[in-house]
Amino acid sequence: MRDVAIIGVGQTEVGEHWETSIRHLALGALQAALRDAAVPRVDSLYVGNMLSGELSGQEHLGALVADFAGLRGTEAVKIEAACGSGAAALRVGYIAVAGGLADIVAVVGVEKMTDLSGADTTAALALAADGEYEASQGLSFVAVNALLMRRYMYEYGYDREDFAPFAVNAHRNATNNPAAMFHFPVTAEGFARSKMICDPISLLDSSPICDGAAAVILAPANVAGALSAAPIRVAASAVGTDTLALHDRRDPLVLDGAALSAQRAYAQAGVTPQDIDLFELHDAFSIMAALSLEAAGFAEKGRGVRVALDDEIGTHGRVPIATMGGLKARGHPVGASGVYQVVEVVQQLRGTAGANQVPDAHLGMAQNIGGSGATVTTHILECMGS
Amino acid sequence: MSVARNWRLRAQRYRLVGETCDTCGVKIFPPRDICPECEAPAKTPFAFNGRGEVYSYSTVFHAPEGFEEFAPYTVALVKLDEGPMLTAQLTDVDADDVQIGMPVEMVTRRIHSSGDDGTIIYGYKFRKPLQESA
Numbered sequence: 001m002r003d004v005a006i007i008g009v010g011q012t013e014v015g016e017h018w019e020t021s022i023r024h025l026a027l028g029a030l031q032a033a034l035r036d037a038a039v040p041r042v043d044s045l046y047v048g049n050m051l052s053g054e055l056s057g058q059e060h061l062g063a064l065v066a067d068f069a070g071l072r073g074t075e076a077v078k079i080e081a082a083c084g085s086g087a088a089a090l091r092v093g094y095i096a097v098a099g100g101l102a103d104i105v106a107v108v109g110v111e112k113m114t115d116l117s118g119a120d121t122t123a124a125l126a127l128a129a130d131g132e133y134e135a136s137q138g139l140s141f142v143a144v145n146a147l148l149m150r151r152y153m154y155e156y157g158y159d160r161e162d163f164a165p166f167a168v169n170a171h172r173n174a175t176n177n178p179a180a181m182f183h184f185p186v187t188a189e190g191f192a193r194s195k196m197i198c199d200p201i202s203l204l205d206s207s208p209i210c211d212g213a214a215a216v217i218l219a220p221a222n223v224a225g226a227l228s229a230a231p232i233r234v235a236a237s238a239v240g241t242d243t244l245a246l247h248d249r250r251d252p253l254v255l256d257g258a259a260l261s262a263q264r265a266y267a268q269a270g271v272t273p274q275d276i277d278l279f280e281l282h283d284a285f286s287i288m289a290a291l292s293l294e295a296a297g298f299a300e301k302g303r304g305v306r307v308a309l310d311d312e313i314g315t316h317g318r319v320p321i322a323t324m325g326g327l328k329a330r331g332h333p334v335g336a337s338g339v340y341q342v343v344e345v346v347q348q349l350r351g352t353a354g355a356n357q358v359p360d361a362h363l364g365m366a367q368n369i370g371g372s373g374a375t376v377t378t379h380i381l382e383c384m385g386s
Numbered sequence: 387m388s389v390a391r392n393w394r395l396r397a398q399r400y401r402l403v404g405e406t407c408d409t410c411g412v413k414i415f416p417p418r419d420i421c422p423e424c425e426a427p428a429k430t431p432f433a434f435n436g437r438g439e440v441y442s443y444s445t446v447f448h449a450p451e452g453f454e455e456f457a458p459y460t461v462a463l464v465k466l467d468e469g470p471m472l473t474a475q476l477t478d479v480d481a482d483d484v485q486i487g488m489p490v491e492m493v494t495r496r497i498h499s500s501g502d503d504g505t506i507i508y509g510y511k512f513r514k515p516l517q518e519s520a
Contacts, residue, residue, distance in 0.1 A: 146444030
């Protein structure tokens with residue numbers, strides 16, 4: 001096993017890109033990352049994507065993106081793990097470099113979601129759930145999360161409005177992120193009035209449907225310093241899994257897959273939650289942010305919402321989350337989000353996060369969740385040479 | 387959804403047939419052939435009695451493609467009397483009357499009409515139990 005480092009990152013603006021197809025989105029992010037890393041070629045390319053077949057009528061993204069990016073001939077393959085596809089692709093890239101099978105590897109996460117109607121996209125996103133026993137009953141993916149949020153409120157005595165600080169924090173941070181989809185703040189009052197999608201989940205609990213792509217370039221850590229002015233070490237890369245369906249879980253309010261993934265990552269990096277300076281978590285819905293905080297060891301069971309209510313999640317708080325807007329406000333182009341998270345942790349560790357800079361950020365964690373908790377990939381990144 | 391994909395689920399959709407583990411006795415729905423508790427093979431069919439209670443619920447206002455005609459509708463996690471949970475729509479009930487812990491029973495209803503071939507898919511939904519007649 002070799003130590004692995006990130007030597008370049010790139011991203012496109014998240015938004016509704018009517019003029020841009022999935023291949024151009026991927027190209028934009030990949031070119032930006034290759035420029036940042038100042039490497040002309042890569043040994044292999046991993047494309048994280050969930051729904052290109054359903055939403056763009058295009059599978060076979062590995063070779064497509066390689067060819068389109070001027071990398072024809074390069075080994076390339078698509079990796080899919082629902083909304084966790086981006087980090088799952090990074091995990092595969094990490095394995096390739098750590099195992100010594102490749103030196104320079106590109107990982108791009110891409111999703112193009114705005115080509116179809118809302119109902120079609122909603123049905124496609126439900127493919128993340130159990131097709132035979134969840135989606136087949138008319139559950140949207142939002143509904144799956146709403147079942148979690150309702151039970152959470154019931155068991156721990158929270159009101160819907162108690163989840164507001166997650167949206168307020170995410171939108172505040174996105175305002176300063178040029179790559180984010182939303183550049184406007186929201187208030188707790190606005191959250192309370194927000195339109196219902198699947199009771200109790202409202203529009204402001206939910207990440208938006210959008211387009212985007214993000215990319216990172218990996219290299220062996222021992223040569224990263226020669227290739228990059230600010231290499232970032234991948235201190236841990238770990239995956240945990242759980243059942244696709246909520247009804248099959250040991251306890252639906254505990255994300256066992258996320259807990260396993262985080263524990264494996266902490267063990268690899270030799271750190272504890274207290275050592276983590278910022279945590280880019282999977283806030284596809286505010287309930288997921290709360291459950292992620294608990295699963296990763298930043299809050300006791302039932303106390304994830306309390307962390308937000310106690311004002312601990314801001315960039316200067318105890319557990320900074322969604323520091324560049326998170327899935328909620330940077331946007332959640334599903335198969336790309338896991339790579340966006342890692343790009344943002346790199347920005348924080350390089351000290352280039354601008355107005356959202358977390359003070360003295362040395363160790364950052366990103367956790368990307370596929371489905372309602374079935375495939376969970378955690379990466380811990382660390383500044384090198386310190 | 388293709389006819390075959392629905393047809394092979396008929397025992398589950400119409401009669402709530404799951405499995406029982408002959409090793410540890412746990413009841414399993416949906417069937418998965420390997421016991422989630424003790425990991426032994428578990429292929430003995432077991433028909434659930436169709437009664438349970440609401441563990442959680444939500445009302446869907448923005449339905450996925452194929453379910454728009456029913457919106458808004460209420461979906462739930464139902465904890466069956468025999469132990470396992472399943473996911474289903476609630477029916478014959480006002481969304482405002484649904485509560486966690488509410489007893490429910492299975493009924494067979496139309497789930498949706500499928501695609502261009504118009505196949506009508508039936509399956510389980512859950513409702514408040516009908517009152518026993520005096």
